[in-house]
Amino acid sequence: MEKVRFTKEKETMLGTLYGRALDxxxxxxxxxxxxxxxxxxxxxxxxxxxxxxxxxxxxxxxxARAMDELAKAWLDRHPDAVVLHLGCGMDTxxxxxxxxxxxxxxxxxxxxxxALRERIYPARPGYATIGSSVIDFAWxxxxxxxxxxxxxxxxxxxxxxxxxxxxxxxxxxxxxxxGRLIWDFFSTLGIKIQFLNPVVRRANAKLHWxxxxxxxLERYGLRLLSCLDxxxxxxxxxxxxLPVGSRLALRASTLIPALRxxxxxxxxxx
Ligand SMILES: C[S@@+](CC[C@H](N)C(=O)[O-])C[C@H]1O[C@@H](n2cnc3c(N)ncnc32)[C@H](O)[C@@H]1O
Numbered sequence: 001m002e003k004v005r006f007t008k009e010k011e012t013m014l015g016t017l018y019g020r021a022l023d024x025x026x027x028x029x030x031x032x033x034x035x036x037x038x039x040x041x042x043x044x045x046x047x048x049x050x051x052x053x054x055x056x057x058x059x060x061x062x063x064a065r066a067m068d069e070l071a072k073a074w075l076d077r078h079p080d081a082v083v084l085h086l087g088c089g090m091d092t093x094x095x096x097x098x099x100x101x102x103x104x105x106x107x108x109x110x111x112x113x114x115a116l117r118e119r120i121y122p123a124r125p126g127y128a129t130i131g132s133s134v135i136d137f138a139w140x141x142x143x144x145x146x147x148x149x150x151x152x153x154x155x156x157x158x159x160x161x162x163x164x165x166x167x168x169x170x171x172x173x174x175x176x177x178x179g180r181l182i183w184d185f186f187s188t189l190g191i192k193i194q195f196l197n198p199v200v201r202r203a204n205a206k207l208h209w210x211x212x213x214x215x216x217l218e219r220y221g222l223r224l225l226s227c228l229d230x231x232x233x234x235x236x237x238x239x240x241x242l243p244v245g246s247r248l249a250l251r252a253s254t255l256i257p258a259l260r261x262x263x264x265x266x267x268x269x270x
Pocket of ligand 1: 009010011012013016017086087088089090091108109110113132133134135153154155156159160
């Protein structure tokens with residue numbers, strides 16, 4: 001067992017990991033991330049601490065699935081790509097998508113988070129980790145900058161500030177020749193009512209950056225391609241497989257645009 005002691009934004013990644021593990025334990029899982037469940041079994045941590053249960057787990061799971069689908073669609077057309085998975089936490093996305101060996105995949109998070117990843121998950125060809133804050137920009141020098149680049153960040157932007165987040169976008173767009181950003185983000189309302197989010201509250205994490213209009217990022221050299229409200233993350237077929245509580249919560253938020261748009265997934269190209 002790996003004993004861990006994370007706090008604040010780093011601890012939240014144990015909540016999202018546990019959410020995916022709970023889904024994997026269901027008879028009809030939405031994501032089926034059995035590696036997440038195995039990882040939970042190897043980490044010595046009280047996973048009940050952050051208040052994640054079968055119902056609350058589902059928003060994490062449908063978000064991960066929607067982002068996997070967007071990433072896979074782009075990667076299928078760019079088998080020579082570089083992938084930057086920012087704020088990866090303990091997410092097993094590289095195993096779920098299982099890209100061809102021609103893809104160079106980098107998982108980036110703080111050094112102690114990356115150290116845990118390396119103790120829990122096996123190495124694989126074409127895969128590397130970078131232990132750094134995403135806003136200590138020297139890490140960018142370690143990544144090849146001559147290939148189409150997919151930059152995925154799930155559950156990260158809200159922990160950055162508007163200043164550091166937009167500087168990150170500027171640096172990424174300035175360094176890589178072309179590519180896609182697939183990032184989720186909260187609205188400013190989502191940031192204001194962050195105390196309602198049990199994982200954030202219990203980890204004592206702080207959310208800063210809210211984005212109400214994803215076109216805002218276009219001034220840093222991106223072009224918005226699509227934006228999915230939380231109610232669009234699950235197809236009707238997937239939604240039908242959710243536990244009753246989360247299905248009802250999803251249906252209720254469809255009726256209120258401000259709630260529907262509190263968490264969104266954007267896809268931008270550059
Ligand atoms: C909510 S968790 C999401 C983790 C993972 N993407 C997932 O979906 O399970 C937030 C993650 O962002 C990471 N993070 C927050 N700020 C960061 C920064 N400045 N640099 C690198 N990682 C950061 C945290 O360490 C944590 O792993």
